[in-house]
Amino acid sequence: MFVCWRPGVTAGPLVFSETAKLRSRTACRGFTTIELVVVIVMVGIVAAIALPRLSRSGFEERGLRDQIVAALRYAQKSAIAARQMVCVTFSPGRIDFNISTAAYPAANCSAGTALVGPDGTVLSVVPTGSTSFSAAQPMLIFDAAGRPGAGTSVVVNGLPARLAITVESETGYVH
Structure with a gap:
């Protein structure tokens, strides 16, 4: 069984059968919260290291x-x-x-x-x-x-x- 949260649906997750799973793949595309947090942390680390090196003022x-x-x-x-x-x-x-x-x-x-x-x-x-x-x-x-x-x-x-x-x-x- 395949469970997908769909935006705008307030009644809960929609449950699809295995055959509908392949057809509805595009309905569940996106990033998880964990992936987004990891990317934001990595961008923060790179910014903290790279930006001071770009401005060598003084x-x-x-x-x-x-x-x-x-x-x-x-x-x-x-x-x-x-x-x-x-x-x-x-x-x-x-x-x-x-x-x-x-x-x-x-x-x-x-x-x-x-x-x-x-x-x-x-x-x-x-x-x-x-x-x-x-x-x-x-x-x-x-x-x-x-x-x-x-x-x-x-x-x-x-x-x-x-x-x-x-x-x-x-x-x-x-x-």
């Missing part, structure tokens, strides 16, 4: 900001560990890090060597894609105690002003 800028902060903190800690001056040079499109070989307290960054990063390569920050930055001063020098000669700020273009990078003048704290 993602590359935030990554550049985090990379600059990490590099500045590493330069400061390298100055303390080596008991040497570390010079940070902000040039258009690039940030270079040198460790001074001059005797303390002279800060001769041109006589220094390139600071090697934690991965064994020369430490340098280069923006990718359309990201860019601007620094308040062209150079920042950390002394042997990790204090900067003067505080500075670095702004990553495309991010809100509250996310500007600040190096405190007294302590050298990078945030």
Whole structure:
């Protein structure tokens, strides 16, 4: 026996015989509630994963900001560990890090060597894609105690002003 709910019928399900089953197949086409719920859940999951990836607004800028902060903190800690001056040079499109070989307290960054990063390569920050930055001063020098000669700020273009990078003048704290 074949049971089919038909829209508009309020008296209950219509019961067809086996021979009528083949003729009335088209009367019962559609999706079950379970199928519809599963599809809606799957569409929701795909939307939750795919939509944030389509709008990459601010993602590359935030990554550049985090990379600059990490590099500045590493330069400061390298100055303390080596008991040497570390010079940070902000040039258009690039940030270079040198460790001074001059005797303390002279800060001769041109006589220094390139600071090697934690991965064994020369430490340098280069923006990718359309990201860019601007620094308040062209150079920042950390002394042997990790204090900067003067505080500075670095702004990553495309991010809100509250996310500007600040190096405190007294302590050298990078945030």
